[in-house]
Structures are given as structure tokens and as C-alpha cells.
Amino acid sequence: MSEIRTRFAPSPTGFLHLGSARTALFNWAYARRHGGKLILRIEDTDRLRSRRESEEAINDGLRWLGIEWDEGPFRQSERAERHAEVIASLVASRQAYRCRCTQEELEERKQRTIAAGGKWTYDGRCRDLDLGEECGPHTVRLRIREGADLSWNDGVFGHSGQDAREIGDMIIRRSDGNALFNVAVVVDDLDMGISHVIRGADHHPNTPFQIAIYQALNVEPPQFAHVPLIVGTGGKKLSKRRDPVSIQHFRAEGYLPQAVCNWLIRLGWSHGDQEVFSAEEITSLFDLEAVNRSSAQADPGKFQWLNQHYLKQLPGNQLLREVLPFLEAEVDAKVEVTPGLERLLDLLRERSKTLVEMAQQARFLVVDAIEIDEKAARKHLKPAIAPALSSLAEALDELGDWSESEIEAAFERVLAAHGDLKIGKLAQPVRVAITGGTISPGIFETLAALGHEKAVRRIRAAIRGVESTAESRTD
RNA sequence: GCUCCCAUCGUCUAGCGGUCUAGGACGGGGCCCUCUCAAGGCUCAAACACGGGUUCGAUUCCCGUUGGGAGCGCCA
Known part of the structure; x- marks a missing residue:
């Protein structure tokens, strides 16, 4: 069996998108699982939308996630000559032909057909004209045989295909001489020896047409596998406005790459009941067979849980x-x-x-100085607790060994000395005094971590605060 | 509108004709633990979209309906 070669082929039109990242992850996992290679190819032939910065953003995003590619990045734009060459050979072999219908004419005929209740595919006006180079501005169209079998066995969706008649003779070269996406993809995949095309299900409808190109070229197409799309909340299309979709965004929000990968790999793929997957497990267990056919919603809750899981493990x-x-x-x-x-x-x-x-x-x-939350202070830093707080400050100040156990012992002494005060009654005021708020890890641990000097200083400052507000109240 | 695709708890999913009174995880409820917040443990609620077939038997197979999605560019 020949080598497994997959590819990730994003168009550099923004940041690394959630869905793209998952596609990359699937391709990477599949290649690694089978000892194959991952090729990175930037599909930048749409000059208007392609930007060099976003290409960098994609690379950075992939590297951050730990997805390493073996070849590339190749740029589709740098392969224009090769695309042109293939199209020329297609024209020479009459598998493709020149078409001089203008966009306006096409649009008009299309509208007319639709208005008459018909379905529009190219009507083949230039199909048998055998137009030469000298025919003026023209596009090139692929000649699609009517009875062609454009079906394939999809790695995820199983038997797929479309009737050749539904497709029509599609344009493969623009009038400006540039190849269109579908040809560029086929030629690149062929030249790069791609064995498995794993891509988003939005490409599913493109596949019959690409198969027609493979057939025109008289070569065997690669294996196709279309992974279902990730959708936003409510099952609606992911929207950049409503849903966070950029990998960079998650990074900035403080998510770990392991969590992102784990989250993404479980969106549309499963391995029994397993939820947590290390990178090693991803690359040794991933399997196209277990990829779901329905689209998945990205659930932020699960993502957070995973992130904390990895945080705990670090x-x-x-x-x-x-x-x-x-x-x-x-x-x-x-x-x-x-x-x-x-x-x-x-x-x-x-x-x-x-x-x-x-x-x-x-x-x-x-920080040097904390700001004390006003509400917390009102609730917990009351005059009644000031005496206990003072004793505690004293007891802590005298501690020779600033350890959690010594701090706890000091607490117990103070509690006992103040009429068996409950620990909760003292812990919360201290917490507010040293952290400024009501939430923190255990009070002994927190005091120990904060350090002897700062801890005592903050407690004393809090006592002064209590006294001053007590005075102002009695005025 | 046309073509194609999809359909199990709120969400991600297990299930590949009987093992299903449908399993796990996240999230939610309750309890325990407890100096706050978490974490952890236990526990509860929660789904096979609907209607027809096929079959001795359908969550599982087939067909419709409904609902959702993708594509229909001289974009990628």
C-alpha cells in the first residue's frame, strides 16, 4: 500500500478558524495514525481576499496547537503555471473547450431559463464551436460527459455522487487566464501525491466536479472524506459575530492547546465513551470510520471543563x-x-x-496594595471582629516559622482566646483583609502563600479600616 | 427554487435487529465534605422528531413527512 498523505489547505482570509483547526487536526491525526505525512498548502489564489498576515496567523495557530506538518507550506498562487499547463493540455485533448459567453449573457440566459421554470446549467453554446486562441476574451470549460459516473465512496458519508447532468460544463479557467479553485485543487492534490482528502462537508457538493476533472486527466482520484461542519448555538451556522471562532481568541482567553485539541477532536468523532485524549491518543486512535455524519455544535461548557482538567494536570x-x-x-x-x-x-x-x-x-x-471590595468589607470587616483580628495579627507577627501548620495553630489559639469563636467567623474577615474579596483558597494556605510581612500588614490595615469607619459612624 | 446531506438526553456522543426498563461525558438539580470559592464523592431529572412499511422482533433496515444544514460564482 502506498504512503498515506493528507493535506490541510486553508485559504488565508482571516485567523485560524475553529472549523479549519478541526479539519487540520483530523488530517494530522489521520496521517500520524497511519505513519503518513501532512502537507500544508495555502490556497491563496483569491488575491482579493488573501493576506500574508493571515497566512502567518494560520501557521502560528497550527504550531500552537501542536499540529506539525511535514511538507509545505506551499502556496497555490505559486503554482499558477502548472495549473495553466494542465488546462492547456485539457483543451488540447478536447476535454475542455474555450467559451466566449460573457457573464452578462450567461446571467441573462440563466434568468430566462429559471423564469421559464427550468433548471440552469451551462447550455453548451460554445461546446462544439471548437474555438481557438484567437476567439477573443474567453473562459475555458470542462466538457462533462452526460453519462459520466461521478460517484465516490466517501470516508465519512459512504456512497456519494451526483448525476453528471446536474453539473453542467463548469468553467475551469477565468477570462483573465487564471485557473479556478476546482482545477487548482485537483492539480495540486495530484502533484503532491495526496492519498486522502479530508475536508469540511461544505466541499461535498464540489466533489463530483473534481472527480470529473480527475477523469478528464485520466487518473484515479484520491480517497475523499468529508467531515460535518461545526455549527453555533442553536444549530445555526457559526457566525463570527456571535460565536468565538478564532483559535487565537481562545489562546488569548487563557485556554490550553491540549484542551482545544481535545475539544475539537471530540466534535464529530468519538472513541467509545472516552472523553479525554492526549495528543498521543489522538494520533494513535483517530479513525475516519468513527466520524459522525451530522454537524456538531461547539459547546463552551465542555471546553471549559476540559481546560480545567488540563490546568489541573500541568x-x-x-x-x-x-x-x-x-x-x-x-x-x-x-x-x-x-x-x-x-x-x-x-x-x-x-x-x-x-x-x-x-x-x-x-x-x-x-500587587503591593490591594483594593478591598466595599461590599465584602461591609459584611465581614465589622467592629465586632476587630479584637480577634488584632490578636491574630499579633499571633501571626510573632510566628517564627511561617508555615501553614503554624498559621493554623496561631488561628486556633486566637479562636480559643476569643470565647471559642468559630473559624468561619474569623476566616472570612481575614480573607477579605488579605485578598480584598470573599473568595480564595483555604485561608491558612493563602496566608502562607502571601508571606509573613504582607499578611500581617494587610490584616493591620484592615483593622485600622474597621476602626475608622466605626468612628465615622458614631459621629 | 433546484441538487445533495443530516436527524439518540439542553450539548457532545455510545448503540452497527433481540444484550435498551437506551450507556457515558459536559451542563442542570439534590446530598455529603467544608473557613469562602472550588475540587472531589454520591445521587436525581433528562433523548431514540413524526408516520408508514420490512421483520417473530426495530433506536438500529426501507419509504415518506417535518425540521436542520451545505452547495448552486469567471470565490476558495
Whole structure:
């Protein structure tokens, strides 16, 4: 059996799109699974929409996801000569012919046919005219035999095909001399030795026409597999306005590439009841047979769950490396890495869905001065708790060993000394005092992570705050 | 409008004629744990779109209906 060669062929018209990324992932997984190669080809023949920056964005996105290609990136635009050559050979062998119908004429005839209740395919006006080079401005059309068998066995949809009569003689070269997408794709796939064309189901209707080109070229088409589209909430088409669709966006939101890949691979593909797949599992288990035929909605909830799952699994040094940029953006300053910070991040991974959230939750530890949430202060920093808070500040200040267990012991002493105060009564005020809010990891762990000096300073500052508001109230 | 495609809990899905009183996961409810928030454990609710066939037997096969999607460019 010959080598498995798949390709990812995006058009560089924006950022790496969610659906494109999944197609890339499927192609990559399929190639890896079978010891084959993935070829990256940029379909940039639409000059108006193609931009070099978006090509870079696609490469970056793929690299970030860990999808490595083996050959390319090739640019379709750089292969124009080869496309022209193939079209010329098709004309020479009378498989294609020149057509001088103008767009206006075509449009008019089309409207007339439709108005008369007919179905429009090219009416073949120039089909047998045998027009030569000198016929003036013209396009080139592929001659489609009426009885041609344009069917194929799709890797996902099974037996597929369309009646040749439904297709009509399609244009393969524009009047400006450039090849059209369908030919360019066929020629490139052929030249690049692609064995499996795995692409979005939006290409499903294109396939019969491409098969006609393979037939005209008298070559065997590759295997086709069309993967169902990803749709947005409500089963509607993904919209750039409503749905987040760019991989870069997810990256900026603090999602891990492992989570994105895992999420995407399970959209339309499954392996029994398994939900979590490492990159190794993806590339050893992925299988076209198990790809679904119906389109899938992208569920953000599952995505968040997966992201937290991977966050929890990340080795400490990697977690730090991932969060640091987000944390520095959060506080808008360079952040010094301390053991306390590392400890806090470790506690935070169980409480964060994304790196962005984690950075927000770690903020209190790296800033010099915190802002205390007013509502939290009103609820928890009341005069009644001030005495206990003072004793705690004292007890903590005297601690020689700033460890979680010593801090806990200090708490217990203070609690006992204040009439068996419940720990919750003291923990919340302290939490507000040191983090500015009501939410944090366990209070002993949080205090330990924050550090001796900052912790005591913040508690004392909170006590002063309580006293001053108490005074202003009695006025 | 025409061509093609799809249809299991809210969502992603398992199921490839009897094992289905339909399984898992996310999300949701409840309980436990608990210094807050999480995490974790246990638990509950939740689906075969509808109508005809085929068959001893249909979630599974066939045909319609309905609903959704894609394509119908001198775009890719």
C-alpha cells in the first residue's frame, strides 16, 4: 500500500478558524495514525481576499496547537503555471473547450431559463464551436460527459455522487487566464501525491466536479472524506459575530492547546465513551470510520471543563510559564516569581477554568496594595471582629516559622482566646483583609502563600479600616 | 427554487435487529465534605422528531413527512 498523505489547505482570509483547526487536526491525526505525512498548502489564489498576515496567523495557530506538518507550506498562487499547463493540455485533448459567453449573457440566459421554470446549467453554446486562441476574451470549460459516473465512496458519508447532468460544463479557467479553485485543487492534490482528502462537508457538493476533472486527466482520484461542519448555538451556522471562532481568541482567553485539541477532536468523532485524549491518543486512535455524519455544535461548557482538567494536570513549572504572561498583563507589571506564587497557582488550578481567571485570582498576591471590595468589607470587616483580628495579627507577627501548620495553630489559639469563636467567623474577615474579596483558597494556605510581612500588614490595615469607619459612624 | 446531506438526553456522543426498563461525558438539580470559592464523592431529572412499511422482533433496515444544514460564482 502506498504512503498515506493528507493535506490541510486553508485559504488565508482571516485567523485560524475553529472549523479549519478541526479539519487540520483530523488530517494530522489521520496521517500520524497511519505513519503518513501532512502537507500544508495555502490556497491563496483569491488575491482579493488573501493576506500574508493571515497566512502567518494560520501557521502560528497550527504550531500552537501542536499540529506539525511535514511538507509545505506551499502556496497555490505559486503554482499558477502548472495549473495553466494542465488546462492547456485539457483543451488540447478536447476535454475542455474555450467559451466566449460573457457573464452578462450567461446571467441573462440563466434568468430566462429559471423564469421559464427550468433548471440552469451551462447550455453548451460554445461546446462544439471548437474555438481557438484567437476567439477573443474567453473562459475555458470542462466538457462533462452526460453519462459520466461521478460517484465516490466517501470516508465519512459512504456512497456519494451526483448525476453528471446536474453539473453542467463548469468553467475551469477565468477570462483573465487564471485557473479556478476546482482545477487548482485537483492539480495540486495530484502533484503532491495526496492519498486522502479530508475536508469540511461544505466541499461535498464540489466533489463530483473534481472527480470529473480527475477523469478528464485520466487518473484515479484520491480517497475523499468529508467531515460535518461545526455549527453555533442553536444549530445555526457559526457566525463570527456571535460565536468565538478564532483559535487565537481562545489562546488569548487563557485556554490550553491540549484542551482545544481535545475539544475539537471530540466534535464529530468519538472513541467509545472516552472523553479525554492526549495528543498521543489522538494520533494513535483517530479513525475516519468513527466520524459522525451530522454537524456538531461547539459547546463552551465542555471546553471549559476540559481546560480545567488540563490546568489541573500541568506540571508546576509549566503552569507558571503559562500563567505568567497573563498575570503580568493583569497587573500591568513585571511579576517576580516566588515560592508563594507557585504555591498559590497550585491551589488556584482547582478553581480556574482559564489562565485569565487564574491570573485574576492570583492578582492579590503580586500587587503591593490591594483594593478591598466595599461590599465584602461591609459584611465581614465589622467592629465586632476587630479584637480577634488584632490578636491574630499579633499571633501571626510573632510566628517564627511561617508555615501553614503554624498559621493554623496561631488561628486556633486566637479562636480559643476569643470565647471559642468559630473559624468561619474569623476566616472570612481575614480573607477579605488579605485578598480584598470573599473568595480564595483555604485561608491558612493563602496566608502562607502571601508571606509573613504582607499578611500581617494587610490584616493591620484592615483593622485600622474597621476602626475608622466605626468612628465615622458614631459621629 | 433546484441538487445533495443530516436527524439518540439542553450539548457532545455510545448503540452497527433481540444484550435498551437506551450507556457515558459536559451542563442542570439534590446530598455529603467544608473557613469562602472550588475540587472531589454520591445521587436525581433528562433523548431514540413524526408516520408508514420490512421483520417473530426495530433506536438500529426501507419509504415518506417535518425540521436542520451545505452547495448552486469567471470565490476558495
